[in-house]
Amino acid sequence: MTQRLLTVDNLKVSFAAREGENQAVRGVSFHIDAGETLGIVGESGSGKSVTAKAIMSLIAPPGRITSGEITLGGTSLTGLSEKEWRRLRGNRIAMVFQDPMTSLNPVKTIGQQLTEVIRRHRGLKKDAAYAEAAELLRQVGIRDPEQRLKQYPHEFSGGMRQRVMIAMALSCKPELLLADEPTTALDATIQAQILDLFKDLKANTQTAVALITHDLGVVAQVCTRVIVMYGGLIMEEGTVEDIFYRPQHPYTIGLLRSLPKRGGGSRERLVPIEGTPPDLLNPPPGCPFMERCPHAHARCASLPPVTELAPGHRTMCWLAVEQQEKAAAGSEGGNAE
């Protein structure tokens, strides 16, 4: 069976602000299996990027990880020294950021930047590293790679730079690739090309990918499993089919309904989620979605437990709890007779 690659258990991250603690991530547990593509969906402020940064140990003051355990392939990542992290980062775990315009060094050639990673982590000599870098660029669909290695970032378009970033992230054959909104800054046609690249990656390598995005189209087309985050918590978790065809959580349902339908009757009115996300400086004690939820009731004032609807399909909602209670009561009654 598939192998657990990364497990995150009860991760909490907060940022010290003048007004108090901004609790960006408030107890998040999930796992990523080897070779799978996990989508992490949520709106701005839901804690999805902070979760990724916490996995990479890139949370800088005033932020800090207040609790939680992260393990990669069975070994704990919490409490590693910065020196140990440097061996890990870019080697076993790599990250691609949203903005390809600012994440490359403008005064170094693409070749220098690519070979730096390869030489540091894989110990190749300069010539071998350049040959390897050219091969990597070819793999991500950049033509004439030997020439391109001598060029500077400004000579590349946005889509090409993102390809370079992905090539760099893949250069050490990481076990886990964290991609934080890798296509958000790109045009639709370029976005489709980059996503094809991720699909190839899924098919041809053992690298697991965590794809952070707010675009449900990206998730539907690329991911195998999905985590839906809201207010620093995981609202629902399941396979792509679970999330798109059998969503349970009112937030997931609301997100899917707020998209324009394709096909006939395109002027049909959209169904938005009314209201705004909660303030995480002073988060509500109960369900974070309570204020905007059409099904909110008295019980929602306390935090719902995580309910397993089907193997791997989990949700954090009182409605699911109540449904299971009802089902349990029904079957007990049946047994009593």
Place this chain on the structure above:
Amino acid sequence: MSDTNNVLVEVENLKKHFSKGKDMRGRDTSLLKAVDGVSFQIRKGETFGLVGESGSGKSTVGRCLLRLYDYTDGEVRFAGQPLGGLGEKQLKPFRRRIQSIFQDPYSSLNPSLNVLELISEPMKIHGLHRGSERKEAVLELLTKVGLKPEHLYRYPHEFSGGQRQRISIARALSVRPEFVVCDEPISALDVSIQAQVVNMLEDLQAEFGLTYLFIAHDLSMVRHISDRIGVMYGGRLVEVAESDELYDNPLHPYTKALLSSILETDPRKAGERIALDGFSVSRGEGEAAPLREVSPGHYVAYDFTE
């Protein structure tokens, strides 16, 4: 194109070239032809969508319509009146009738003004609602865009992106415009908020009889909100049609490729993507094919004889 009495905005052979460099005599050495011969009409009360990739010139067209840019060539007529040659003073009444909403709700509001000042500023400039009436008018607008009276004395930093966009919309509507240029008004907003703003734009359009130019790159949202859509590529308009007609029956190869890049929000429907390699209409190269009407209301700039 027929139906001239219903037309509010008419763009004819619009060109906007930017200088990329000058020689020692001050002559342009190279030109960036951001918009290179674009013609279309927007009818009263409709939403005209403009789509294209970054650099296609769609925002430049919007800015030319607002006369934020002086165009190189061509003409924009608003309600029959050519705007190109007008001076700032003659233009002022049109500045009221044509308003705009921009993409970034963080940089398009003055951080040192509160909501009352932000929304009443355009009224002040155009001399609408004098005295205490003005505050009444602002309050009424606030409720129309879904904000509360207690927000009146707050500053932009106290609001979320969606709320700021609501303030921008209230500000644009404060002078009762007829035509609003919406340049990517929802791109910076979260999915759950986008639908709120789109619905509000549609409600306000119905209430005030507004005409919109809706510039965006989110193809599924453009289809939802627009009556007609123009597709831009390399500074030219390559196809114009009713929105459902365009999405169901795209004719230009670029439109086809662009539409094939829409990501289906359905995991079982993996769309067949058309690659964009070796494309014929490149910027500033020779004469492009003119827009031709191939079926009623469907225009395409492509030579199908090959």
